[in-house]
Structures are given as C-alpha cells and as structure tokens.
Amino acid sequence: MLHIGRANTYPGLVSAETMETGTKILSASPEGRRRIAQLSSPLMKAAVPLIEWATLPGLTLHYALRKRYIEAAVRAAMAEGVTQVVNLGAGFDTLAWRLHLAHPEVNFIEIDHPATSGVKAPALRQIGTMGDNLHLLEVDFTTQTLADRLGGLSGFKADRPTMFVCEGVITYLTRDEAGVLLQTLNDLCAVPPRLVCTCVVPAGSPDDNIGPFLGIYLKLKGEALKWRIAHEDVGPFFAEHNFDIDEIASPTVIKPRFIEGPLKGTLHRSEYGVIARGVV
Numbered sequence: 001m002l003h004i005g006r007a008n009t010y011p012g013l014v015s016a017e018t019m020e021t022g023t024k025i026l027s028a029s030p031e032g033r034r035r036i037a038q039l040s041s042p043l044m045k046a047a048v049p050l051i052e053w054a055t056l057p058g059l060t061l062h063y064a065l066r067k068r069y070i071e072a073a074v075r076a077a078m079a080e081g082v083t084q085v086v087n088l089g090a091g092f093d094t095l096a097w098r099l100h101l102a103h104p105e106v107n108f109i110e111i112d113h114p115a116t117s118g119v120k121a122p123a124l125r126q127i128g129t130m131g132d133n134l135h136l137l138e139v140d141f142t143t144q145t146l147a148d149r150l151g152g153l154s155g156f157k158a159d160r161p162t163m164f165v166c167e168g169v170i171t172y173l174t175r176d177e178a179g180v181l182l183q184t185l186n187d188l189c190a191v192p193p194r195l196v197c198t199c200v201v202p203a204g205s206p207d208d209n210i211g212p213f214l215g216i217y218l219k220l221k222g223e224a225l226k227w228r229i230a231h232e233d234v235g236p237f238f239a240e241h242n243f244d245i246d247e248i249a250s251p252t253v254i255k256p257r258f259i260e261g262p263l264k265g266t267l268h269r270s271e272y273g274v275i276a277r278g279v280v
Contacts, residue, residue, distance in 0.1 A: 001067060002026075003039055003048065004060040010259050013064050021094040021127065028123030032092075054213040058268035065251065066198060068258045069273045070167055071095055073196040077163040078106055082194060084160040085109070086150070089169045091116060097124055100134040107133050107157060111150065114138040147184050159190045166197035168271070174226045175237075182241035185278065192278030195243065200228045200271050207250065207269040234274055242279050249273040 002022055005014030026032030038044045052059045074085055074095065083106050087096055090110035100108045112120070117138045124130055135155035139146065150156050164185050170178050185193050201207045218224055229237060235245045250272045255263065 001060075001064055002036070004064050006039060009264055010061075010064075013068065013258060017098055018067075018094055021097060022092065024127045025092050025094065025120060025123045028126055029119045032119070032123075052266070053211055055211045055217050056214060056268055056270075057209050057211055058266035061265060062251065062268035062271065065254050065258060066167065066271070066273070067093070067095075069249065069254050070165055070196050072257070073273075073275050074099070074163060074165065077194050077196075078103065082161045082163045083107060084157060084162040085165065086156070086162060087111065087165040087167075088146070089167070090120075090165075092120060093167070095165075096134060097127070100131050101128075104131060104133055107135075107155065107160060109135045109137055109150070109153070109156060111137045111139050111146070114140055145184075146181070147188065151188055156188075158188060161191050161194075162189050163194040163196065166195060168198055170197055171200040171225050171227060171271075172223065175229075178227060179237075179241050182238065182243055186242050189278065192242075192280060194275070194277045196273065196275050198271050198273055199234060200225060201269075202228045202230055205230065205270075207272075209266075209268065210270050231272065238274075238276050243276040244279050246275040246277060247273070249275075 001014055002019060004010070005019045023036065026036050048060065056062065074082075078085070078099075085096065085099070085106060086109045087093060088111050090096065090112050093110075096108040096110050099106065110117075110120075117136050121136050124136075135153065137149060137153055137155075139149045151158075166181075170181070173181065182195075185195065200210075203210075215224075231248050231250070234248055238245055251267050251269050254273060255267060
C-alpha cells in the first residue's frame, strides 16, 4: 500500500489517511522501519517489477484495489445497519483504526496472531487514544479456536448485526477448514452475519496469472495455497454452509470502481472478491 501510494501512479487510490496511519504503525517497530527505508531504496524500486513478475504480477496495485474493495463493502454494510465489524487476520491493516474513530456507534474487532498484535497494539497507542469500540484479539490457531476466543471476548456482541472481513485468508485453508470457518461465523452470531472475503481461481484457469515462483517463495516461508475455487463454484460451496452470495467481483470488475482511465501495468486476476450474507 505504501509503495503504490508513494508512487502516485493512480492519484487518490491510497488515501492520505491510510498512508499516514500505515507509516506510523510500521514506524513503531524495527522491522517496520526497515521496510519503510526500503521504499526509498532505488534498488528496491527497480526490483519490485521483477519480484511481482516472479510471484504475483500486478501485486502492489492488486493490494490497493483489494483494500479499497473491502473498505467499500464494509462502509456499505454499515450504512445498511451493521454495527459490528470483525477482521480475521487483520495484520497491519488500518481500516478498523480509521473507522472506529469516525464511527463510535460501531464495534470493531481485529483478530490476529500474537506476534502481529504484539507489534500493532503498542503502535496504535502511540498514534492516539484507542476508543472503547476497538478491540485487538490475539488468537494462535495452532492451539486455540475462533469460536472459543471470539465467543469468549466480552467486547464481541453476538446480537449485533455483524460483518466479517476475511482478506487473503481462505486460500490458505483447506476446503474443509474453509467450511468450518463459514459455519463458525454463522454459529457465533444471533443475527445472520455478512462476510467480505477473497478467493483464488484454480491453477490453469484463464484468469490465473500467478507468477512461476510463488510456490517456491511460499514454501520457503512455510506456507502454501491450500485451496482455490472457481467463480462458478463459490455459490454452491457457500450455500452448503448457510451463506447466500451478494456479489462475486473479479479484478476487472473492481478496477473501474476505483481507477479511471487506462491501466498502467499488469492487473492481477487470480484473486477475486466475494460478498455474502448468512441465512437462517
């Protein structure tokens, strides 16, 4: 986000508020400061196109579009009465921090690994006073479950209309794990929840433009894309777990919502957005 925001290739795509908040969060840790310094490195600027080609072509633009798509979905849900937003695997995302200040009537919960929350929480406190409507919940999914941790959080209100954000997470789950997640979200809420998430098309799909070395990179990190699903299979799968689909949006659909004019570079097409809502 900071990379494409600084490049200003698409003015306004990354807001000044997002840039400022993201920079402050990263500046609070040695690793974050190292990454900020890399943004000004001529070598790194020259290397980004090669890194993207090898792993995820159009990656930096894709991240920015993905963030804008999710924020638009959350804001639309809030306008329709959602009063609780839960971000699963929030990382260093700034959405909850920014929105909780402007919408004290909405409850925001970020869920992430203790290693990430341990850096982000003090960083946010350095930025300003955290409102009572923002909660950072640490969950180690190797030893804990979402049902137990979120269900046991006093800040989580099961009777509130809730939207879950699941950005870049589902493809790292198996099909069965993804099904359990969807069912858990429904079970946690007294009111059928909403969900905005991202999915990845199957390998070999016409839209699959993942780079040739992503698998190697993920293997070195101890990660893997465990499950990929075609657009046409999303509806039936979500229906199995009591969710109706409101929208399936490919990057070619998302791009013109936030960028006017021609594309300057590659559009990553493998990952797409899904908006759904639980059914009784």
